[in-house]
Amino acid sequence: SQQGEEDPQALSIQEGENATMNCSYKTSINNLQWYRQNSGRGLVHLILIRSNEREKHSGRLRVTLDTSKKSSSLLITASRAADTASYFCATRNEYGNKLVFGAGTILRVKS
Amino acid sequence: EAGVVQSPRYKIIEKKQPVAFWCNPISGHNTLYWYRQNLGQGPELLIRYENEEAVDDSQLPKDRFSAERLKGVDSTLKIQPAELGDSAVYLCASSPSLPRTGPNTGELFFGEGSRLTVL
Structure with a gap:
């Protein structure tokens, strides 16, 4: 079963624009992680935010977490064609022993 | 440092045939998924392994799927016999052991995957 649900399912933007993807989950978490997957490749870890954190930055990535709403968002600023990929949120449960992925958002950045 | 290595990358088989996938995790990573x-x-x-012990196999269809991690390093996932619905990408990932106390990162490192097509 998949705990996280990403929104939107697909997103198409122009190079240079910002891309925002949302993730909602159902149960208490220890942390929430975002991964990227290029077509035909494995997943690559992007950023992790702990349950006691509200916002985190890494380069052009900004992640927010609202545990009261059980939701997170991933913002990619100044997008590039190379950002075209699927993006998955994954939640680690409060015991830390399970990591469950959502269905993903397909991002297409047009040059 | 080498990443997680999986083989084969692609496999096409007919239904009812067996298939096996192999994974070599990052050196020193005790947890394999x-x-x-x-x-x-x-x-x-x-399935998730801590060293050679399968600690979570609740989602493994045990009638046809099996896995092993001998010596707590490499792992093999087997399907016998394969069904049409088994067509998918099988991903192996590894991570350092989860700490019992203190900060928990739990970042996973994935291989490129093995794409299975069952005809």
């Missing part, structure tokens, strides 16, 4: 990813979906956990 097998995930299955169906088209257009996120990965779903099949």
Whole structure:
């Protein structure tokens, strides 16, 4: 079963624009992680935010977490064609022993 | 440092045939995961190992799927016999052991996956 649900399912933007993807989950978490997957490749870890954190930055990535709403968002600023990929949120449960992925958002950045 | 290595990258078989996938995790990573990813979906956990012990295999269809991790390093996932619905990408991932106390990162490192097509 998949705990996280990403929104939107697909997103198409122009190079240079910002891309925002949302993730909602159902149960208490220890942390929430975002991964990227290029077509035909494995997943690559992007950023992790702990349950006691509200916002985190890494380069052009900004992640927010609202545990009261059980939701997170991933913002990619100044997008590039190379950002075209699927993006998955994954939640680690409060015991830390399970990591469950959502269905993903397909991002297409047009040059 | 080498990443997680999986083979084969692609496999096409007829239904009822057996198939096996191999994974070599990052050196020093005690935790190993097998995930299955169906088209257009996120990965779903099949089994998690801590060293050579399978600590979570609740989602592994045990009638046809089996896995082993001898000596706590490499792992093999087997399907016998394969069914049409088994067509998917099988992903292996590894991570350092989860700490019992203190900060928990739990970042996973994935291989490129093995794409299985069952005809």
